[in-house]
Amino acid sequence: MARAERRRDGGWLRNYLLRHAQTLFYAIGQLSRTPLATLMTTAVIAIALAMPTGLHVLLKNMQGVLSGWDSAAQISLFLEHNTSEQAALGLAEQLRGHPTILEVEYISAQQAMAEFQRLSGFGEALNALEENPLPPVLVVQPTLDRQDPQALQALVEELRAEATVDLAQLDMEWVERLYALMEIGKRGVWLLAGLLALAVILVVGNTIRLMIQNRRDEIVIIKLIGGTDAFIRRPFLYTGFWYGILGALLAFIMVELSLLALAGPVNSLAVLYNSHFRLGGMDFLTTGGLMGGGLLLGLLGSWLAVGRHLRSVEPT
């Protein structure tokens, strides 16, 4: 009857929410009473969360770099040695009219030689050669991108059929390999994330288990005077919640600081490659995932510990 009255005046819901809020702050108050122990547990959780998060951010950055190179899938057409400049330029002009070709660049045998001399470091030695061994080259920029390898391959076959073309080569094998490596990296990050998520659950679970043991007397007393399992469970679940949230926050700080530390060297490297690349930080989705993941893992860990150990604490 008392309950029905409370329901009617609407105070029941307010009391319920108030009790949850009280437990929430009670749990953080309990944690702040043992700051060192709390910090150590939080740090372990944070490191476990920061590792996959940091690797994920780095992979995303690499992907960003690659997508810049990605569109630059090129086809190099090595022409027959005896092809005249007119014939080469004619072919270039003809190919520019091709529907799937964006741009064609002509590199004469002399230009190729000059570039090779400059880059290879053989310099004078190459002057000793009686004739230029390098063929003239047409660098073809297709409108297709690497997402459509069959169309690219068809174009290569088509170009290879040209009479003056000696060799047609798709310059993207290394990009393919890099992508394959990145796929392995991504899979690795997920595996690592899975293992470390398990670690977070175990750390939180073990911490809660110790808490339950330390507060055994209190739990027994509450059970004796009519506390429901839900009532007893609540502060432990909120403790797990706080561990997850605090761990995720600390992980966020760790990742951001690590990226800050890497930004300088990465910039220097980018300058060496004439690139404007900058190391990107954590985006909204990653941050949200980290926070949500931490929270859920904390709750899950405490839920498992509470479910497993609370029943064994019964008054005798």
Added chain:
Amino acid sequence: MIRFSNVSKRYPGGYEALREVSFHLAPGEMAFLTGRSGAGKSTLLKLIALIERPSGGQVLVGGQNLNKLGRWRIPYHRRNIGVIFQDHRLLFDRTVYDNVALPLIIAGQGRQEIGRRVRAALDKVGLLGKEKLYPITLSGGEQQRVGIARAVVNKPPLLLADEPTGNLDPALSREIMRIFQDFNRVGVSVLIASHDHALIRSMGQRALTLEQGRLIGDGQLVSGESQHGQG
């Protein structure tokens, strides 16, 4: 209020704590439960509070057959019983106020209601003004009174006490017993386990005597330890 019908309790390992115990405690009645250590007093109280389940027979509390009470309803059952322990079972990291307020917090009472009732309960046991103290700073008798305040703050119709005066001197013991009598006078049923025969005799109340798990006496204790009149 409490009705035992041929209740037996056998613990795992074969120890028989209670054998075929039957009695009835009427609503508003006060009685003592006496007998030597190991006679089954604590076990009997545990069956009422559902800390243990009987191996045979029936226990009815407030008309409810406890055999038919599921595990999830035990907390609600216990809220109707105020239990007082020999070792007080207080939370020593919380103030007197918080200790007494605990049953009300568990029951989900509002803050104002809690404050009002806690002060009323502390007033009844003569501890008003000590709300903010921690139990460790109180004497044994005061700690026991905090335990009583916690047991009655919810206004349960039934009070159980397991050796509530076990650690107290005779004067303090009588004081505690007077508090129980006060509650009984306003209609609360009271069952007190105690081996202090002198104290029980001086109270002049009904006494149930257990010996090796059997109920061997029911009535007022008269002179001598094992003689009983029918009451």
